[in-house]
Amino acid sequence: MVADARQARLEELGLTLWEQRARSHAPASLAEPPPTAPDTAAPAEPVEVPSAAESTPPARETLSDVAAMDWDELAAYLAGCDHRGASRPVFGVGARDADLMIIGEAPGAEEDRRGEPFVGRAGKLLDRMLFAIGRDRARNTYIANICKFRPPDNRDPKAEEVAADRPVLERQIELLSPKLIMAVGRVAAQTLLDTQAPLGRLRGEVHRYPGRSIPLLVTYHPAYLLRSPQQKSRAWEDLREAMRLLDIAS
Secondary structure (H helix, E strand, C coil), rough: CCHHHHHEEEHHCCCHHHHHHHHHCCCCCCCCCCCCCCCCCCCCCCCCCCCHHHCCCCCCHHHHHHHHCCCCHHHHHHHHCCCCCCCCCCCCCCCCCCEEEEEECCCHHHHHCCCCCCCCCHHHHHHHHHHHHHCCCCCCCHHHHHHHCCCHHHCCCHHHHHHHHHHHHHHHHHHHHCEEEEEEHHHHHHHCCCCCCCCHHHCCCCCCCCCCCCCEEEECCHHHHCCHHHHHHHHHHHHHHHHHHHHHHH
Protein backbone atom coordinates (compact mmCIF):
# COMPACT_ATOMS: atom_id res chain seq x y z
CA MET A 1 0.00 0.00 0.00
CA VAL A 2 2.81 2.40 0.82
CA ALA A 3 4.34 1.76 -2.60
CA ASP A 4 1.00 2.43 -4.29
CA ALA A 5 0.59 5.69 -2.41
CA ARG A 6 4.15 6.75 -3.40
CA GLN A 7 3.45 5.91 -7.04
CA ALA A 8 0.24 7.94 -6.95
CA ARG A 9 2.06 10.92 -5.40
CA LEU A 10 4.76 10.77 -8.13
CA GLU A 11 2.10 10.75 -10.81
CA GLU A 12 0.54 13.89 -9.32
CA LEU A 13 3.96 15.61 -9.51
CA GLY A 14 4.69 14.37 -13.03
CA LEU A 15 7.81 12.49 -11.89
CA THR A 16 6.78 8.97 -12.74
CA LEU A 17 9.30 8.53 -15.61
CA TRP A 18 12.17 10.61 -14.16
CA GLU A 19 14.35 7.67 -13.20
CA GLN A 20 13.91 6.09 -16.64
CA ARG A 21 14.69 9.38 -18.42
CA ALA A 22 17.77 9.94 -16.28
CA ARG A 23 19.10 6.51 -17.23
CA SER A 24 18.36 6.94 -20.93
CA HIS A 25 20.29 10.27 -21.06
CA ALA A 26 23.19 9.27 -18.81
CA PRO A 27 26.65 9.01 -20.41
CA ALA A 28 27.72 5.49 -21.31
CA SER A 29 30.39 5.59 -18.63
CA LEU A 30 27.76 6.18 -15.97
CA ALA A 31 25.17 3.71 -17.16
CA GLU A 32 24.81 0.60 -15.09
CA PRO A 33 26.49 -2.43 -16.71
CA PRO A 34 24.36 -5.46 -17.40
CA PRO A 35 24.46 -8.01 -14.63
CA THR A 36 27.20 -10.62 -15.07
CA ALA A 37 28.11 -13.76 -13.31
CA PRO A 38 30.56 -13.26 -10.47
CA ASP A 39 34.20 -13.68 -11.59
CA THR A 40 36.29 -15.43 -9.00
CA ALA A 41 39.44 -15.71 -11.17
CA ALA A 42 42.41 -13.47 -10.41
CA PRO A 43 42.63 -10.44 -12.67
CA ALA A 44 45.03 -10.93 -15.58
CA GLU A 45 48.29 -9.00 -15.47
CA PRO A 46 48.66 -6.43 -18.21
CA VAL A 47 50.77 -7.57 -21.16
CA GLU A 48 53.51 -5.17 -22.17
CA VAL A 49 53.83 -4.92 -25.94
CA PRO A 50 57.34 -3.80 -26.96
CA SER A 51 57.61 -0.98 -29.39
CA ALA A 52 58.95 -1.60 -32.88
CA ALA A 53 62.35 -0.22 -31.86
CA GLU A 54 62.50 -2.57 -28.86
CA SER A 55 61.29 -5.67 -30.69
CA THR A 56 63.60 -5.32 -33.70
CA PRO A 57 67.19 -6.47 -33.06
CA PRO A 58 69.95 -4.10 -34.13
CA ALA A 59 70.86 -4.70 -37.76
CA ARG A 60 74.23 -6.21 -38.58
CA GLU A 61 76.32 -4.46 -41.15
CA THR A 62 75.54 -5.56 -44.67
CA LEU A 63 78.09 -6.47 -47.33
CA SER A 64 77.66 -3.02 -48.83
CA ASP A 65 78.58 -1.56 -45.43
CA VAL A 66 81.73 -3.70 -45.30
CA ALA A 67 82.72 -2.51 -48.76
CA ALA A 68 82.75 1.09 -47.49
CA MET A 69 84.63 0.56 -44.21
CA ASP A 70 88.06 1.92 -43.39
CA TRP A 71 90.74 -0.21 -41.71
CA ASP A 72 89.64 0.37 -38.14
CA GLU A 73 85.95 -0.10 -38.90
CA LEU A 74 86.74 -3.31 -40.73
CA ALA A 75 88.76 -4.68 -37.82
CA ALA A 76 85.95 -3.81 -35.41
CA TYR A 77 83.40 -5.47 -37.68
CA LEU A 78 85.47 -8.68 -37.81
CA ALA A 79 85.82 -8.68 -34.03
CA GLY A 80 82.01 -8.75 -33.79
CA CYS A 81 81.62 -11.71 -36.15
CA ASP A 82 81.09 -15.31 -35.09
CA HIS A 83 84.48 -16.59 -33.88
CA ARG A 84 83.53 -20.16 -34.86
CA GLY A 85 85.26 -21.55 -31.76
CA ALA A 86 88.45 -19.53 -32.18
CA SER A 87 89.85 -17.37 -29.39
CA ARG A 88 90.07 -14.20 -31.45
CA PRO A 89 90.07 -12.96 -35.04
CA VAL A 90 93.37 -12.73 -36.89
CA PHE A 91 92.76 -9.62 -38.95
CA GLY A 92 96.15 -9.00 -40.52
CA VAL A 93 99.38 -7.16 -39.87
CA GLY A 94 101.73 -4.86 -41.70
CA ALA A 95 102.02 -1.53 -43.45
CA ARG A 96 98.65 -0.32 -44.66
CA ASP A 97 100.26 1.40 -47.63
CA ALA A 98 102.38 -1.61 -48.66
CA ASP A 99 102.79 -2.54 -52.31
CA LEU A 100 103.24 -6.25 -51.48
CA MET A 101 100.48 -8.35 -49.90
CA ILE A 102 101.10 -11.87 -48.60
CA ILE A 103 97.95 -13.99 -48.27
CA GLY A 104 98.05 -17.31 -46.47
CA GLU A 105 95.53 -19.96 -45.53
CA ALA A 106 94.25 -19.70 -41.95
CA PRO A 107 95.54 -19.03 -38.45
CA GLY A 108 97.16 -21.82 -36.45
CA ALA A 109 97.29 -22.24 -32.69
CA GLU A 110 99.96 -19.62 -32.11
CA GLU A 111 98.28 -17.14 -34.46
CA ASP A 112 95.01 -17.71 -32.62
CA ARG A 113 96.72 -17.04 -29.30
CA ARG A 114 98.44 -13.85 -30.43
CA GLY A 115 95.96 -12.54 -33.00
CA GLU A 116 98.65 -12.10 -35.67
CA PRO A 117 99.21 -14.10 -38.87
CA PHE A 118 102.38 -16.06 -39.56
CA VAL A 119 104.07 -16.29 -36.17
CA GLY A 120 105.99 -19.19 -34.67
CA ARG A 121 108.59 -21.10 -36.72
CA ALA A 122 106.77 -20.67 -40.03
CA GLY A 123 106.38 -16.97 -39.38
CA LYS A 124 110.07 -16.53 -38.62
CA LEU A 125 110.96 -18.30 -41.85
CA LEU A 126 108.60 -16.02 -43.77
CA ASP A 127 110.26 -13.00 -42.16
CA ARG A 128 113.68 -14.26 -43.30
CA MET A 129 112.34 -14.82 -46.81
CA LEU A 130 110.97 -11.28 -46.94
CA PHE A 131 114.19 -9.84 -45.50
CA ALA A 132 116.10 -11.48 -48.36
CA ILE A 133 114.24 -9.25 -50.83
CA GLY A 134 114.32 -6.11 -48.70
CA ARG A 135 110.87 -6.54 -47.20
CA ASP A 136 109.36 -6.76 -43.73
CA ARG A 137 105.91 -6.73 -42.22
CA ALA A 138 106.42 -3.42 -40.44
CA ARG A 139 107.48 -1.21 -43.35
CA ASN A 140 106.46 -2.38 -46.80
CA THR A 141 104.50 -5.65 -46.63
CA TYR A 142 101.01 -6.54 -45.47
CA ILE A 143 100.17 -10.09 -44.34
CA ALA A 144 96.72 -11.64 -44.04
CA ASN A 145 94.86 -14.94 -44.44
CA ILE A 146 91.87 -15.98 -46.50
CA CYS A 147 90.30 -17.34 -43.29
CA LYS A 148 90.28 -14.98 -40.31
CA PHE A 149 89.55 -17.49 -37.53
CA ARG A 150 91.48 -20.63 -36.65
CA PRO A 151 89.72 -23.80 -37.84
CA PRO A 152 89.51 -26.52 -35.17
CA ASP A 153 92.57 -28.79 -34.99
CA ASN A 154 94.29 -26.70 -37.69
CA ARG A 155 92.28 -28.38 -40.43
CA ASP A 156 91.84 -26.76 -43.84
CA PRO A 157 89.16 -24.07 -43.74
CA LYS A 158 85.79 -25.10 -45.11
CA ALA A 159 84.21 -23.36 -48.07
CA GLU A 160 81.57 -21.72 -45.89
CA GLU A 161 84.23 -20.39 -43.51
CA VAL A 162 86.20 -18.89 -46.36
CA ALA A 163 83.01 -17.40 -47.82
CA ALA A 164 82.11 -15.83 -44.47
CA ASP A 165 85.46 -14.04 -44.26
CA ARG A 166 85.88 -13.23 -47.95
CA PRO A 167 84.21 -9.78 -47.80
CA VAL A 168 86.76 -8.69 -45.19
CA LEU A 169 89.66 -9.94 -47.30
CA GLU A 170 88.28 -8.24 -50.40
CA ARG A 171 87.99 -4.96 -48.53
CA GLN A 172 91.56 -5.33 -47.24
CA ILE A 173 92.78 -5.80 -50.81
CA GLU A 174 90.80 -2.79 -51.97
CA LEU A 175 92.06 -0.57 -49.14
CA LEU A 176 95.66 -1.67 -49.66
CA SER A 177 95.60 -1.69 -53.46
CA PRO A 178 98.88 -3.63 -53.61
CA LYS A 179 101.07 -3.85 -56.69
CA LEU A 180 101.59 -7.58 -56.11
CA ILE A 181 99.86 -10.39 -54.22
CA MET A 182 101.72 -13.55 -53.20
CA ALA A 183 99.50 -16.52 -52.40
CA VAL A 184 101.33 -18.67 -49.87
CA GLY A 185 100.39 -22.35 -49.93
CA ARG A 186 98.00 -24.54 -51.90
CA VAL A 187 94.75 -23.63 -50.13
CA ALA A 188 95.32 -19.89 -50.43
CA ALA A 189 96.36 -20.16 -54.08
CA GLN A 190 93.42 -22.33 -55.10
CA THR A 191 90.97 -20.10 -53.24
CA LEU A 192 92.25 -16.81 -54.62
CA LEU A 193 92.46 -18.11 -58.20
CA ASP A 194 89.27 -20.18 -57.97
CA THR A 195 90.95 -23.32 -59.26
CA GLN A 196 91.69 -26.89 -58.22
CA ALA A 197 95.05 -26.97 -59.99
CA PRO A 198 97.91 -28.23 -57.80
CA LEU A 199 100.39 -25.74 -56.40
CA GLY A 200 103.17 -27.13 -58.60
CA ARG A 201 101.26 -26.09 -61.72
CA LEU A 202 100.36 -22.67 -60.34
CA ARG A 203 103.92 -21.74 -59.47
CA GLY A 204 106.19 -20.05 -62.00
CA GLU A 205 103.40 -18.09 -63.68
CA VAL A 206 102.18 -14.55 -63.22
CA HIS A 207 98.43 -14.76 -62.60
CA ARG A 208 95.93 -11.94 -62.26
CA TYR A 209 93.71 -11.66 -59.23
CA PRO A 210 90.18 -12.34 -60.53
CA GLY A 211 88.21 -9.16 -61.07
CA ARG A 212 91.26 -6.95 -60.60
CA SER A 213 94.42 -6.21 -62.53
CA ILE A 214 96.75 -7.06 -59.64
CA PRO A 215 99.53 -9.55 -60.51
CA LEU A 216 99.50 -12.66 -58.33
CA LEU A 217 102.31 -15.13 -57.69
CA VAL A 218 102.02 -18.52 -55.99
CA THR A 219 104.70 -19.94 -53.71
CA TYR A 220 105.15 -22.56 -51.00
CA HIS A 221 103.92 -22.13 -47.48
CA PRO A 222 106.77 -21.63 -44.97
CA ALA A 223 105.45 -24.53 -42.89
CA TYR A 224 105.85 -26.77 -45.94
CA LEU A 225 109.40 -25.48 -46.49
CA LEU A 226 110.26 -26.40 -42.91
CA ARG A 227 109.22 -29.97 -43.69
CA SER A 228 110.70 -29.96 -47.20
CA PRO A 229 113.83 -27.75 -47.15
CA GLN A 230 114.85 -29.06 -50.60
CA GLN A 231 112.11 -26.81 -52.04
CA LYS A 232 113.66 -23.62 -50.67
CA SER A 233 115.55 -23.00 -53.91
CA ARG A 234 112.23 -22.92 -55.79
CA ALA A 235 110.79 -20.58 -53.19
CA TRP A 236 113.78 -18.32 -53.78
CA GLU A 237 112.93 -18.28 -57.49
CA ASP A 238 109.43 -17.10 -56.59
CA LEU A 239 110.85 -14.34 -54.40
CA ARG A 240 113.16 -13.14 -57.13
CA GLU A 241 110.21 -12.97 -59.52
CA ALA A 242 108.34 -10.96 -56.89
CA MET A 243 111.25 -8.50 -56.73
CA ARG A 244 111.24 -8.17 -60.51
CA LEU A 245 107.52 -7.44 -60.69
CA LEU A 246 107.69 -4.91 -57.88
CA ASP A 247 110.58 -3.13 -59.56
CA ILE A 248 108.57 -2.90 -62.76
CA ALA A 249 105.54 -1.58 -60.93
CA SER A 250 107.47 1.07 -58.99
